Amino acid sequence: MSTAGAMQAAEATAQMPVIAPHVPAWRIFARNGTAAFGAIVLAVLIPLAVLGPFLAPFDPSRVNAGPPMAGPHWPHVFGTDDLGRDVFSRVADGLRVSLLVGFGAASFSTGLGVVVGGVAGFFGRFIDDLLMRITEIFQVIPRFFLGVLLVAFFGASIFNIIFAIAILSWPEVARVVRSEFLSLRARQFVDAARVAGASRRTLIFSEILPNAMGPVVVNGTLLVGQAMLLEAGLSYLGLGDPSLVSLGVMLQEAQQIMRTAWWTTAFPGLMIFLAVLSLNLVGDGLNDVLNPRSRER
Amino acid sequence: MLFYVARRLAQAVPLVFVIILINFFLIHAAPGDPVFVLLGSMDTTPEFVERVRREFGLDQPLWVQFATYLGKILSLDLGYSLRFQEPVLGLILDRLPATLLLMGTALTVSSVVGILLGAIAARRPYSVTDHASTIVALAGYSMPVFWLGQIMLIVFALHLAWFPTQGMYSLRAPSEGWGRVMDIARHMVLPVITYSVYHLALVYRLTRVKMQETLALDFITTARAKGVPEGRVVFVHALRNAVLPVVTVIGLNFGFMLAGSVLTETVFAWPGMGRLLFDAIGARDYPVLMGLFTVLSLMVIIANVITDVIYAMVDPRVIYR
Numbered sequence: 001m002s003t004a005g006a007m008q009a010a011e012a013t014a015q016m017p018v019i020a021p022h023v024p025a026w027r028i029f030a031r032n033g034t035a036a037f038g039a040i041v042l043a044v045l046i047p048l049a050v051l052g053p054f055l056a057p058f059d060p061s062r063v064n065a066g067p068p069m070a071g072p073h074w075p076h077v078f079g080t081d082d083l084g085r086d087v088f089s090r091v092a093d094g095l096r097v098s099l100l101v102g103f104g105a106a107s108f109s110t111g112l113g114v115v116v117g118g119v120a121g122f123f124g125r126f127i128d129d130l131l132m133r134i135t136e137i138f139q140v141i142p143r144f145f146l147g148v149l150l151v152a153f154f155g156a157s158i159f160n161i162i163f164a165i166a167i168l169s170w171p172e173v174a175r176v177v178r179s180e181f182l183s184l185r186a187r188q189f190v191d192a193a194r195v196a197g198a199s200r201r202t203l204i205f206s207e208i209l210p211n212a213m214g215p216v217v218v219n220g221t222l223l224v225g226q227a228m229l230l231e232a233g234l235s236y237l238g239l240g241d242p243s244l245v246s247l248g249v250m251l252q253e254a255q256q257i258m259r260t261a262w263w264t265t266a267f268p269g270l271m272i273f274l275a276v277l278s279l280n281l282v283g284d285g286l287n288d289v290l291n292p293r294s295r296e297r
Numbered sequence: 298m299l300f301y302v303a304r305r306l307a308q309a310v311p312l313v314f315v316i317i318l319i320n321f322f323l324i325h326a327a328p329g330d331p332v333f334v335l336l337g338s339m340d341t342t343p344e345f346v347e348r349v350r351r352e353f354g355l356d357q358p359l360w361v362q363f364a365t366y367l368g369k370i371l372s373l374d375l376g377y378s379l380r381f382q383e384p385v386l387g388l389i390l391d392r393l394p395a396t397l398l399l400m401g402t403a404l405t406v407s408s409v410v411g412i413l414l415g416a417i418a419a420r421r422p423y424s425v426t427d428h429a430s431t432i433v434a435l436a437g438y439s440m441p442v443f444w445l446g447q448i449m450l451i452v453f454a455l456h457l458a459w460f461p462t463q464g465m466y467s468l469r470a471p472s473e474g475w476g477r478v479m480d481i482a483r484h485m486v487l488p489v490i491t492y493s494v495y496h497l498a499l500v501y502r503l504t505r506v507k508m509q510e511t512l513a514l515d516f517i518t519t520a521r522a523k524g525v526p527e528g529r530v531v532f533v534h535a536l537r538n539a540v541l542p543v544v545t546v547i548g549l550n551f552g553f554m555l556a557g558s559v560l561t562e563t564v565f566a567w568p569g570m571g572r573l574l575f576d577a578i579g580a581r582d583y584p585v586l587m588g589l590f591t592v593l594s595l596m597v598i599i600a601n602v603i604t605d606v607i608y609a610m611v612d613p614r615v616i617y618r
Contacts, residue, residue, distance in 0.1 A: 034432070051389065052308060063607070064496075101495070116473070137311075137312060137315055139549075140312055140552075140598060140601060141312070141315070141316060141552070141595065142552035142553075142555055142556065142590075142593050142594055142597045143320070143552060143553075143593050144552065144553065144555075144556035144559075145552075145555070145574075145589065145590050145593050145594070146319070146590070148574070148578065148590075149319075149323055149586055149587070149590050150323075152578055152586055153323050153326075153583070154326075154327065154328070154579060155326040155328070186354060226440065229439075229441055232441040232444070233441065233443070233556065233560055234443075235561075236441070236443050236563065237560070237563065237574065237575055237578050238575065238578045238579055239578060248441070251441070251443070251444055254447070255447070255564075256515075258447055258450075259451070259455055259462075262451045265444065265447045265448070265451070266448065266451075267443060267446035269440070269447070269448070272440070272441055272444065273436075273439055273440040273441075273444070276439040276440070277435065277436060277439035277440075280435060280438065280439055281435070
């Protein structure tokens with residue numbers, strides 16, 4: 001069926017007072033095979049990251065846990081680095097830090113974007129103009145380099161890194177939330193609540209926001225992956241937190257020794273790749289569940 | 298048209314102002330004495346510290362300081378790097394050609410290949426080829442670009458020895474003529490591929506969606522009905538319309554592309570601005586960092602204006618909007 005045909009069919013259904021057959025959310029999600037794959041990978045990686053210290057066979061910072069620069073062999077399945085530290089244990093530990101930065105920055109920027117976009121979309125007029133102008137400015141300046149500057153000037157602590165990445169990523173969220181608010185604000189159910197005497201707070205938090213959450217959640221999932229990649233990029237340029245070794249910091253350290261020990265870069269990078277890929281796949285799957293319109297395509 | 302270009306340029310002016318404001322804010326908000334931020338190094342003579350303090354008017358009220366700073370930037374004085382013993386602007390301009398060469402090549406290759414692949418995939422949506430290329434594109438989108446560079450370097454430069462491991466030219470290669478061109482080209486292969494993967498994935502995904510939308514429109518059906526050959530329908534009728542939003546996105550993503558270029562340069566020790574950024578971070582050379590931020594921001598702003606102008610040339614409707 002062509003897209004236009006599908007749209008017409010969707011419109012026709014929307015106008016008819018029929019009750020859609022109830023399909024459990026997880027089934028819509030699982031129908032998308034790649035999304036299910038992503039969810040399974042995450043179901044392995046997240047416990048590995050959280051329980052890393054208990055699961056890892058060695059202390060990640062223990063020097064001479066094995067022979068230095070040894071390739072993958074039992075019990076060092078990912079090999080060892082130049083100081084004889086166990087790469088697998090370090091990867092598990094680094095994954096924890098990378099996911100922490102990913103989720104931290106994504107929640108931070110989503111919160112910021114929801115506030116800015118919500119205020120702009122709900123109040124409209126000059127507040128909207130002002131906030132959207134600021135958002136546009138943030139979209140034009142090269143944000144990765146702004147992040148580099150922020151971290152270089154204020155110090156490479158994990159909080160500064162999370163903050164810098166959040167500053168880089170909120171404009172997209174703000175735009176999505178604003179357009180949702182603009183369209184929801186004018187819907188009948190919101191008018192009904194307004195006529196019934198609902199306060200502004202009720203309108204925003206009980207009527208509009210819950211209905212705007214679909215795209216926000218999808219976007220948030222994708223942001224976690226993007227934040228992990230940004231953190232890796234910053235770390236690679238030497239701006240990682242030296243006290244909390246993330247996967248990005250591992251890749252930077254490996255730059256010096258990878259010519260003789262490929263495993264020191266291959267495995268940490270593979271781990272970022274798997275995590276980000278799964279997050280992107282899960283994001284697509286959530287999009288199918290939460291934004292039914294896009295499912296038809 | 299001229300009026301439109303002038304208007305777009307006028308809109309870009311406040312942005313330049315914001316960039317300078319950000320730099321100024323960082324100098325003063327960063328922990329420590331602003332004078333050492335401007336110097337970028339602590340080990341220098343007290344006389345020099347005093348000179349810089351007076352030069353930037355750091356004993357004056359804040360707004361005078363900003364006016365002084367603004368004046369300096371607008372007269373293209375981006376400060377002096379003690380570490381490199383050279384003005385910042387010269388440092389950056391020295392490395393600009395290498396970055397532009399790498400970026401321009403990668404941008405052209407990946408845009409052309411991405412648009413072609415996207416157009417081909419959209420012809421048969423949900424086929425095996427379509428699914429396969431979508432997954433490959435998603436993979437390209439999900440990996441750290443510099444990690445891909447590291448892996449390519451290990452496999453193709455170290456183990457297979459097909460390409461040089463780093464730099465822009467070898468010492469023993471001819472220093473002029475065709476030999477030099479070939480030598481640089483050989484050094485460019487791996488960085489260009491590395492850098493192209495991410496951008497190719499982006500362009501491919503977008504072109505595919507836009508082509509699918511366009512191919513479902515009525516004028517395509519008309520073209521097919523009157524017997525236009527299929528290749529012409531796809532690559533002339535549809536692609537010309539579908540590619541417009543792609544051009545916009547390429548322009549809007551210029552900033553992220555610069556970031557990708559910087560990371561790639563660092564992996565392959567390409568003597569461009571990325572390498573300079575890496576060294577400046579290592580030495581916490583603040584004048585160079587701020588100078589790079591200013592120049593890169595200007596490049597992004599200019600790229601945005603150019604994109605809009607190209608768009609307006611292809612689709613004159615936007616001028617009258």
